[in-house]
Structures are given as C-alpha cells and as structure tokens.
Amino acid sequence: MTISSSPLATDHDLWRSLLGDMIRVRVFEERCAELYGESKIRGFLHLYIGEEAIASGVMSCLRPDDAVLATYREHGHALLRGVSAESIMSEMFGKATGCSGGRGGSMHLFDAATRFFGGNAIVGGHLPVAVGLGLADQVLGRSGAVTVCFFGEGAVAEGEFHEAMNLAALWNVPVLFCCENNRYAMGTSLRSSESQIDLALKAASYAIPAWSVDGMDIVEVHRATTKALASVRADGGPMFIEFQTYRFRAHSMFDPDLYRDPAEVEHWKLRDPIATFARRLVDEQIVTDADIEEMWERARAETEAAVAAAEAAPIEPIDTLLDHVTRDAEPAPHIERSPETTTDDEVWP
C-alpha cells in the first residue's frame, strides 16, 4: 500500500483527534469498571468497550445544533458530545453535580446545553422521540440540523422501531438512525431472535436509504456518517446506518457472560478499533508511539480529575427529593360555575 492512495492521506489532524477520542472513552470506561468494583458506581453499568469507533466517528461529524439520543450504553456518546467527564462521573457517583443531578445514573445522562437527550433505557423507546425532535427541526425551519439516534440491534425487534421508521420516512424528518449492531441483546443473539438479520433491509423496507458498515473501523464510520449527514442535512430525509461491532465486555456488570464462546470474543478483540487504528496511524507516520502514549496519558489525567471531582462533590440534600417531578406552571384563575339553576341552599336555607 502506498501512502498517497490511503484514505488517511489528508486530514491528519482529524485522524489524530479521532484516535484521541476513542482513547478518552476507553480510559474513562475502564476506570468506571474499577469504580464499580469499589462500589463507587452502582446500579446497572453498561460498557461500550470495543464499540468506541462508532460514537467517536459519528460525533466528530456533528454540529452544536444537532440533537443526540442514545441508549443506556452512552458514556462515550455523552463524553464526545461535550458533556464533561466530571459531570458524567459525578452522575454515576450519584452526586448533585452530576449531569442529571444524581437522578439518572449511568443509564440516564442528559445535557440540555449540548442537546444530548439521554441516556434512554427502554429498548426502542427513544426512537419515536427522535422522530419528534426531527419534526420540530423541520417545522421550525432549523435547516440543516439533524437528530442522531443511536440504538442497539435488539431494538429492531421492538414495535417502536417499526413505528418510528415508518413515521420518519413518511414525514421525511432529518434523523440519522445509527444502529450499533454488537450481535447480542443481553444474551440473545441476533441470529436467534430475528427472522431477517439484514438490518439495513428492514430500514430500507420503510423507504429509508440504509446500509451497513464496519463499525470497528473508524475511517469507515466517519466516511459513512459524513455521507449520510450530507444527505440528511440537505433535506434528503432520514437515513439508517448499521454499524457492525462487538462489545468486548459483558452486557452489564451483572452479566456473567455465559452465552458467548470466549474464542469469539478473542477473535473480535483482534479487531480492537483503537489498537488497529493506532497501528495504521503509526504505519502511515501520522502519529508516533510517543504521541499515542501522550493521548493515553491525557485521557488518564482527564479521568482521574473527574474521579477526584466526583469523589469530592456534594450529594443532593434529601429535601430536594420531590424536585423536578413537575415544573411550576403559571397559575390560572379558578372559576366555579354551577350548571344547576337552583341549589339546595336555596331550597333548604
């Protein structure tokens, strides 16, 4: 392979920063796993380790006015969308300074400022919401803004997936659906749960342009996303990309991972999106080993600062328990009007 024919021949800064992004997510989450072991983080914790190329590649293509929705496996998405490591870590610690004020935890990271709409833990439930956000952009004339909706392949079996695909196509809303197909929904393999395992075909059946790409290769992820977004931004309607990927860890920290052949896991680990991409960048002399070491170092520093801040942060006082259930409304007048012409008061004074 000659360097001039490589897809990495230009945009070296981009590729360097994408590698750095993946490393940030990896370091952050490996620390999360440790903190789970130390009982600092509780509840469900779903790690994205192995899948980082998808969020890193997609997020790098987004603008501030885009909206993002993700699943409960969303630490990386939030981080790369610009939610600070500190507020994410604090959220997982259940602290007041967390990005959801300690009400959400690992599965429910939210940040209005970066238009990060969760952190959604009902499989398939956020897909219709994404359609509505896209509809609002369309109706309000926020031209070029896109709603990006991440979900696992498990969601494809849910009715809400199908309703959302149909509505999105019918209304031509600017939504990019990003299916993270890691081949398992908890312990259920795609093959054992779907009659049709070509997921792009399902989306295409709703007249949504759809294709499948290698989600372990960030260059492919970036290329596919760039192409899809150009179309969606130009009023081309919704698009669907299936990213073929694999999670290296169990579904959650509760999962003993008994349903996968360890050889299968090892096989996929050979395709680690960070290691393979780092090697390519070194081979093509875009980064040096020292650059890469510095990326890990910086990521570790970021994560440790986040842990320290989360550790030191205050918890919400108990007397805020009932906050944020409903927001105060402007009071309207109360009018009593009896439809009766007479009352018993008049009959029996």
Added chain:
Amino acid sequence: MSSLDADTDERIDAEVVPSMTYREAMREALRDALATDDRVFIMGEDVADYGGTYAVTKGLYEEFGRDRVRNTPLSESGFVGAGIGAALGGLRPIVEIMTVNFSLLALDQVVNTAATLLHMSGGQLNVPLVIRTTTGAGRQLAAQHSHSLEGWFAHVPGLKVVAPATPEDARWMLPTALADPNPVIIFEHATLYNESGPVDPVLGPVDIDRAAVRRHGSDLTIVASAGMVSKALAAADLLSAAGMSAEVIDLRSLRPLDFDTMAASLARTSRALVVDEGWRTGGLSAEISAGLTERCFWSLDAPIARLASAEVPIPYAKHLETAAIPQIEDIVAAAHDLVGDR
C-alpha cells in the same frame, strides 16, 4: 357583559353566555390554540380529512392545513413519542388518541418517557405535551372501547390529568394545559360531546388543578368526575325532591387531586360518596376515599362510601352495560344508604 349591575346579573348571564356543545367547545379551544400560537399543532389518527373519530377536529384541517392538523398512521406509541420529541424540540403538540383503550399502546411513551424526563434529567428537560383522549362507557361499544382508565394515568408522578365535565371546562382548560410546562392528559367522556352548556366566550384560561363545587348541599358530598358529574347532579335533583341535600363536587383534575376542596365540603356535610366510572379495586375511588379518611376521619358521621363500575370488562348488551356502570338511581340509592334514612 359590560354591565355588572347586581340586579341584572342573572339576566345578563342568561342572555350573553351562549350555549354550545362540549364538542363545539373543545373544537373552539383547538381552533383558538392553532390560530394564536404557531407552535401548536394537532396530530393523531384521522384528525384531518376525517375530522376526528368524535368529530372534534372537524373543519380544522381545512382551516389550518395538514401540517398543523397532522394525520398519523396507526402507531400510538410512535406518534405519542414523536409528540414528546416535538415538545422537546420547541413545538406545542396536541396529540389525540382516539380512546383511552388505545392509549395502552402508548403507555410506554407516556409513563416511561413523558413523565420521567424532567426528573431523570435533573430538571433540564420538560415535556410540554398535551394528550387528548376519550374515555368511558355508555354507547354499547363493549370491552375494548368502553373502559375508564384515567385512574391509571393519575397514578403517575410527572403527569397532570384533567377531566373537563362541562363545555366551559372543555373550552377553557385547553389553553391552560398548553401553557403548562408539563405533560397534561385531557380525558373527554365520550357521552358528553353532544351535551350543551353555557360557555363564556371571553372567560380565558382556567386553572387545571382544582375541583369545583357544582351544587351546594348540606347532607352529603358526592364526589364525581367526567361523565359521572352530570349523573351526580341528576341524582342530587332526585335526592332534593326526597328531602336530601347533596353537595356535588366535580373533580376536574385527577392529578393532582384537590383534597382541600373535598375536605372543606366534608367539613360541612360529614358524609361523602365517591362515584367513579373506573373499577373499584385499586382505583381512583379508593385513593379519594383513603385520602379523605386520613384528613376528615374525626368529623365523619359515616364511612366514606364508594360507587364504582362492576368488576367486569364492560359488556355489549344495553342492559348489561347499564348495570355495569354507576347510574343515577344507583347514586340515589347509595346516598340514602350513606345518610341512613331508610
């Protein structure tokens, strides 16, 4: 309505406050909302050219076009979820679900998303969504079109649940619901659409969190909502003829429940009968009864009485359906039992 001369008040009311049907009142509310706020749009199954299952949106599509009066496919979960997203994105959607029975297909969106987002996001994301749906039995539509499930929604923190029982509330609760930053579900009892009543055309938005005393009385308090209010008022007329004075409270809001108004009434009457078209077990009537007992136990002259629908899926045959849901005579009989005069 310029003259407020006390002597002529009643005459002015009679002359100036026009009467309209509950359906027309709701339609007027929708038209007004569409005309005054560009962010407002209606969506639901057959809300456009068909004019709405109960003809509530009839004519609005012609007037405002199909982007403002948007037909949806049969996808309750999908379009309620889209309503949530649209609300998050800055619009003010009014989602019509044909009946509460079909709302069960959207329960996930309502309960898991609309009601939780504000809290889960630590107060960042509110969902200003209005859902309108019909409820109730009485038209021989059998078990999949007749249930009163508003109590299920009233169970859920994060939602507001209202049930206009008069045309005036049908007209003036909607603007308040639309101005509310939270998800509001409006239950319209299907037997009310053809009922007429006075609707002040310039009244303006009214509160959606307080009960109203619809008739004053001194012997007992009848608490009712939605389709049961007119039955309770009719029963109160019959009771009055038999020498019993019933106060009738129209709940208006099912979440929050206005216990202050109910307790104030009980302080006068010492007896309460709760009439609910939902089922008794685990129902709204149980909640009201328990709440009133907690507040008023020492001033009660009798246990709180309840009248609810029979514990069956609502049957088709007229006589069976009638027997399954509280009727005027049932309310009269329950009132006599409660007051102990026979």
